[in-house]
Amino acid sequence: MPVNLKQLAELLGLSQTTVSRALNGYPEVNAETRARVLEAVRETGYRPNRAAQRLATGKAYSIGLVMPIASGIDSDIHFGEFLAGLAEEAVEHDFHFVLNPSAPEDEEATFRRLAASGNVDAVFIAYMRANDPRIEMLKALSIPFVVHGRSIGGPRDYPFLDVDNTGAFYDAARLLIQLGHDRIALINGPEHLTFSIRRKKGLVRALAEKGLKLDDALVHHSAMTDEHGYRSMQRFLKRPDPPTAVLCSSTVLALGAVRAINQAGLAIGTDISLIAHDDVLPMLKPENFSVPLTTTRSSLRGAGARIAKRLIGGILNQGDYPEQELWRAELILRASTGPAPDR
């Protein structure tokens, strides 16, 4: 039987007010009193009743999640991993989720309902597209939110956490170019998603710096499955002028690509170089590939946890977080990259 505030206050010989204030960090409480309160909390295992807090404060202590159910996105491995990060952090702070599966065409209605219901204090969105309308929607509904990724075009002043995808693939491409590669292929994610757009841009930029141009035939867009990686790579290798290096937008894609390369009898790291973006999926570690993969690394789960932190911090008005974060991916050298082969 858990103790409540009243009992705790009685135990301490204080009023509920004082105890509540001590716990919530109000200044008008003697430091010593506060220490006593905290001590009592530890002893009794007191935990404030969330339902009562919700009622008293009007806060929901919940965050809304609009799960996209569109092909190429839904039920995606990467989504699950991100979700785990979000949840890890949320559980820590005793926050709930409201999961809203929604087809793209219902998104606006879903947001509207969510905002009106008062069931959530903030919302999280991802899988940004160019000129993504959701940012404006959420602003109009004036419900706090954080996006994972960034739009391209549209408003610029909104809270996001993104990986510097352009930079990551620029760095990766630059490395390949330095190694003498000039025909670099790209196995990318879905074409309409901004992270794909930016990764391609990074590659283009690195090539341009050396006066090279990206051959559009060497770029494939698809959902990030092993199967698509395999097919893309196969098609690249069948060309009369196959690439000597390839960038993959995910280790999942790389898995397929590697298979196609092996099957073609080519050696990774010598005949052909490969760099993949590593989301740090526990199931698929680049160091465990038969030839360990050079990667640009940025933890998806970490991003999930961070976004939860920001969302929760915002709701509780505690902690001070930047409104926009651009995480730099690390470029980690392993054995899958090497000098371009002679022609």
Next chain:
Amino acid sequence: MPVNLKQLAELLGLSQTTVSRALNGYPEVNAETRARVLEAVRETGYRPNRAAQRLATGKAYSIGLVMPIASGIDSDIHFGEFLAGLAEEAVEHDFHFVLNPSAPEDEEATFRRLAASGNVDAVFIAYMRANDPRIEMLKALSIPFVVHGRSIGGPRDYPFLDVDNTGAFYDAARLLIQLGHDRIALINGPEHLTFSIRRKKGLVRALAEKGLKLDDALVHHSAMTDEHGYRSMQRFLKRPDPPTAVLCSSTVLALGAVRAINQAGLAIGTDISLIAHDDVLPMLKPENFSVPLTTTRSSLRGAGARIAKRLIGGILNQGDYPEQELWRAELILRASTGPAPDR
């Protein structure tokens, strides 16, 4: 500005009690009065405040989800699909989720914390193993739950929803046997999960009925990815006595298997027959395969929605649901099955 109960009662010239009772289906309310109340609700758009209900009733109106984060399970496509079903139903009833990512070794502690927190009224679990200890744990904690799947061994009286996996694969195998196949391979899910165990059992039983024995070399267990399907099939086809038919535990596995078959220059439905279990993943429809797949079908999303319904019904004491449900999978004939080839 949403109306609350007090305002609604005033509007109607009734007391809050009466309105509340009218809404919650208590018998001691005049039918006409109740109709008036419902009409007013419709007009004003009144929605009871969940926080207040939580406080007053002591219910959390939330369900706990312990997300397994073990390899071969976590971030799995099938999990996302199931989750979408759960969420669809939950959102309808304004229920929240508490997502708890947890490694298997922490599961007990996670359950305990969840039960003690009072943050959830019920819990959902899945990915049942043989003699799964979680059933006993949840019973001991006396927190309501529904499991997706069934254990093997251990207590038998617990609430579950499962697909008749034995029956499904028995039916599938029987069809193949009737078509003259006697060497049937199985590309199965992870070995320790009960659905895999039961599917194998279904195959064994069908074979046994005709005096046939399952060749253990023709059974592979793995995480249900396209890649694993491909490799398994490849290995089967390399054998001196390859199977003439194969059962796949998921259309995802089938995707890889089909690829291996095509690559070997074999024709599906004539040289080799294939039946897959279809979880009705929106991304992967068996009718869209180059040769449409014969399948045993049972919607994962549907199961998710059903379990949410039962969980919620149990919490609200409304609706009457069986405590144990065994869904029969449909066997749907398409072009991937045909008579066994002559030797």
Next chain:
DNA sequence: AATTCCTTCCAAAGCGCTTTGAGTACCTTT
């Protein structure tokens, strides 16, 4: 000594719902 101002604490009023314990009016039964 009287006044003002902090600091520290408190009593009590909500937040919006459910539920208990009556109360009223109208029928039946004796």
Next chain:
DNA sequence: AAAGGTACTCAAAGCGCTTTGGAAGGAATT
């Protein structure tokens, strides 16, 4: 006509927290 049901409705007491509007006591200022 009194007693007992029945059908309907209500006032008020919580649920456990936050927060408002003081109040008590001591220190600092006049």
